[in-house]
Amino acid sequence: MVRGPGPGTPCSVSGIWTATLRPYLSAVRATLQAALCLENFSSQVVERHNKPEVEVRSSKELLLQPVTISRNEKEKVLIEGSINSVRVSIAVKQADEIEKILCHKFMRFMMMRAENFFILRRKPVEGYDISFLITNFHTEQMYKHKLVDFVIHFMEEIDKEISEMKLSVNARARIVAEEFLKNF
Numbered sequence: 001m002v003r004g005p006g007p008g009t010p011c012s013v014s015g016i017w018t019a020t021l022r023p024y025l026s027a028v029r030a031t032l033q034a035a036l037c038l039e040n041f042s043s044q045v046v047e048r049h050n051k052p053e054v055e056v057r058s059s060k061e062l063l064l065q066p067v068t069i070s071r072n073e074k075e076k077v078l079i080e081g082s083i084n085s086v087r088v089s090i091a092v093k094q095a096d097e098i099e100k101i102l103c104h105k106f107m108r109f110m111m112m113r114a115e116n117f118f119i120l121r122r123k124p125v126e127g128y129d130i131s132f133l134i135t136n137f138h139t140e141q142m143y144k145h146k147l148v149d150f151v152i153h154f155m156e157e158i159d160k161e162i163s164e165m166k167l168s169v170n171a172r173a174r175i176v177a178e179e180f181l182k183n184f
Contacts, residue, residue: 024071025152028079031067032088032148035081038136052085052135077155078128085135087121088151089128092158102165103129106158119147 043049045058053062064081071093078089092107094100107130114120119138121131134147 020071021156024069024075025155027069028077028155029148029152031069031079032086032151033144035064035067035079035086036134036139036144036147038084038086038134038139040136040140041084050084052087052133053082054080054085054087055133076128078125085133087125087131087133089125089131090155090158091127092129092162094162098166098169099162102162102169106161106165118142119150 040050041053041062043051043056043058044062051058053059057063062083066078066080068076068078070076074091074095075093076091078087080087080089092103094103107124110117110120110130111122111124114122119132119134121133124131132151138147
């Protein structure tokens, strides 16, 4: 198995990290590891309530400064932290109309199954394609480094999945066009 940056960090399946992908994912990993220092914190407004402060935004003093990490203008990650939760929003690279459609359909498919992915939000933050919400309860029940690994692995694989779907659509379109043009 090829290793990426840092101890125990698996690289993508192909084992190849491009020159721009490695620092981008390393920056996201380091920021997530720092942001996931969460603790149980009850609401200051309503007694016996424990809501993710990054979603509720009831107390400014409990929110951290949002961090945006960009690989380019179309591919970026927004990490919003608070005392008891972190919201990670990802904008996926979409070079053309086919990729936009495939990305939208794939993200919709994922979000419809959000209950199977404990940290996936049903609706992304505006301007992003998909969002994850990690609360202090998630970090108590799951390993923090595994949560970070999941987000990084998702970011690695989503580009590959969309590229493979695009190749499949183009191959299918070529076959359909050839069959159609045989009649002429």
